[in-house]
Amino acid sequence: MKLGIATRLTLWMAVLGCGAAGLTGYYAWDASCRLERQSAHSELLTSTQVLARRITLNLESIERNLQVIARLPVTRQLLEHDRPDDADRLAVLFAGVLDANPSYLQLRVIAADRHGLERVRVDRVGSVPQRVSGDDLEEKGHFPYVADALPLQDGAFYLSRISINHETSAGTGPGLPMLQMAIPVREHVGPALGVVVVNVDLNGLFRLLAADLPEDYQLYLANGAGDILIHPDASRAFAFDRGQRALLQDEFAQVAPLLSGDRTSAVIDAPEAERPAQIAAFVAQNIDSPANGDRLVLGLSEVESVALAQSTAMGWALLRIVGGTSLVALLGALLLGRALTRPLNAMAASARGFADGHEMKDLPLRRADELGSLARSLYELQAQVRRQLGELRHKQDELAHLSQHDSLTGLANRRLFMDRLEQALAQARRHGHRVFLLFIDLDDFKIINDRHGHSAGDEVLRVLAQRLQAQVRELDTVARLGGDEFVVLLGDAVDSAQASVVAHKLLNALREPVPVAGMALVIDASIGVSNFPEDGQSASELLAHADRAMYAIKALGAGGVGFIGQVMPGDASGDVRSVPAG
Known part of the structure; x- marks a missing residue:
């Protein structure tokens, strides 16, 4: 039996309507899955890097406590x-x-x-x-x-x-x-x-360091040989203590380059084996401990189904939307036939464009029939997807900011500061400029914490950080390394006299009384200055020499500014010149 053109057209319209809805749902779901997976990778890696930085800061805090007691x-x-x-x-x-x-x-x-x-x-x-x-x-x-x-x-x-x-x-x-x-x-x-x-x-x-991580994150820690120290399955931790070996690289082969030093981070999509599929991020952290292989590998993982929960929920929502729009398309095909061909094709094209990242256009949103309902559903879907993507990008920006800035003062942290110092050194080598680095340490800051509490100490650090930032130019970089230690990178070609003027201006600003809870707290500081190329060729050398100059000034007992000259072998303080104000 031959089908009439109306029947065939109706069937084709029904097929086209259902196909358009299905393609819209599939491409939207696929785009959501890919973007959410990328976001999960970035969020896990950033969280792991932040946690690794916290470990370093905590070990440095322990070292400082021991150093204070020993002295x-x-x-x-x-x-x-x-x-x-x-x-x-x-x-x-x-x-x-x-x-x-x-x-x-x-x-x-x-x-x-x-x-x-x-x-x-x-x-x-x-x-x-x-x-x-x-x-x-x-x-x-x-x-x-x-x-x-x-x-x-x-x-x-x-x-x-x-x-x-x-x-x-x-x-x-x-x-x-x-x-x-x-x-x-x-x-x-x-x-x-x-x-x-x-x-x-x-x-x-680790409970303290990971307290603010999401509950569904799982923590891993291994030494430089790959021996597992912390694992979600406690029976795999410290297997060497029981005469066995449980190695992280046997469980996640991609961490082997981190153990050998070829890479510093890795993001892994672990397929389902003995446990649900996971997304994991690992970071290698160098430590001065031969007993641990001079290296720790820290990792965070999340069950893939949890990390992609929003995509799963969106998939079900899309499935419902596709079902509804398919029914609307079928009814519209039965009732309107040829009149529906053009708007259905337009909506299908718009849906394919949205899957490629373009905004949906030319949707018949004002129609009162099923086509209008379909168009509005697609429009709402577009708004929902874009809103979720915006939220994901906002979270990424926040995590990126936290990984590069000090949470107390808002200044650049060590990681961001070292990046900018390396860039400044590269520019200086290319153009023959000098680079000046100021290492600032507050004198007897512990007394404020002991006498007035850590909240007062935190307020003092915030006020002094604002003063330091206010005294330098936009092209200069002020960073907090931790505790009461700050560094300033002079971001343009200057000479020793100009660097001395800046250092004393900063010192005078720090010495101004700080109002805290009705009190005026007075802080002194010691500032050590080093410069490229006279005092070092690398970022670590400049930082170390400025640190030595600062400690030499601090040893004089009255605060001040000092430039480091030639550091003699075996002399930790170096040849330091104390420069008077002005």
Whole structure:
């Protein structure tokens, strides 16, 4: 039986209408999946980099705490004379440090003599610091954190291998993942008198660092050999402690270049095997710890179905929309026939254009029939997709900003500062310019935190950061490296005299009283200045020399500005010239 033209046209119109709706839904869903996958990759990698930076900052914070304790006169006096009142004073200090740092399990001062006898020891028992004294103090000279830390140079730190703690002493957290950090205590010359040691609970540390990550993120950590230290499956962590090996590269082959140093980051789409498919991001972090292979690999993963949940939801919504529009197209084909050919083709073309990234145009939105309903549904779908894409881009921008700026002051962080310094050095080498770097450290800033609280200290840092930013040009870069340390990169060709004027202008601005809670707090600062090419050829050399100049000025005890000259071998302070104001 031959079908009439109306029937055939109706059938073709029905096919075309359903096809247009289906193509619209498919292309919109496919575009949403691809964009959401890209966003998930970027968000995971950025979160991993931010977490890695937090780990570095936390280790630096621990180093600074140990350094402060090691340089206290009472610490040296205790190791030299073993007076009970000195031990009591340190015990009170240790208890306060443990209260302020929930991941610290134990703080100790251990003598170099008497087989490494503990002189002061405070353990965390539950959540309460508890001092250990008398016959309960033990000899620890045979442990690596004593034997390997004593020969270190002044200012150098010992970082133990991250492993399960097998010390059975009360309060040291037996059976917990642990790392020890130690620093030698010595006079200006001569052998070390002893060491200051802190035991850090690895799980507690990472709980604090990852507290604001999404709950569905899973955390991975491996040492430089790939041994798994933290894993969503706890049975795979620290397998070497049980005489086995569980390697991260066996589970994610793409992390092998991170372990070898060929790459610093990797984003992985792990297919479904023994567990649901995942999206993972890994970052290699260099550390000064031969026991850990001088490297840690940190990773975050998310179940793919969770990461792409919005695309799944959109797929179901699109499926419903496609079903509805197909019915409308079929009814319209039965009723209107040839009159529907042109608007249906127009809508199909518009849908294909939207899938290619163009805005939907020429939709019959004002029609009161089914075609109008279809057009409005497509228009609403377009608005929903664009809104979701806008939200994803906004989240990406926020994460990118957080990865490059200090969260307290809003200044550039170390990562962004080092990028700009490298660019400035490249320009200077090309054009024969000089580059000046100012390293600023606030003097006795810890006193403000101790006397007025950390909120007052944070307010002081914010005010001083604003003053520094206000005193420089737009082409200069002001950054906060952490704590009370700031750096300024002079972004144009200047000479030593101009750099000195800028440094003293910054110093005078910092010395102005800071109003905080009805008080006027006065801060002094020490500024070290280095320049390319006289003081170094690389960013790390310039930063190190400016840091040395700053510490040399700080050693004079009154704040000020100093330029570093030639650093003599074995002399940590270098040849520093103190430059008067004006």
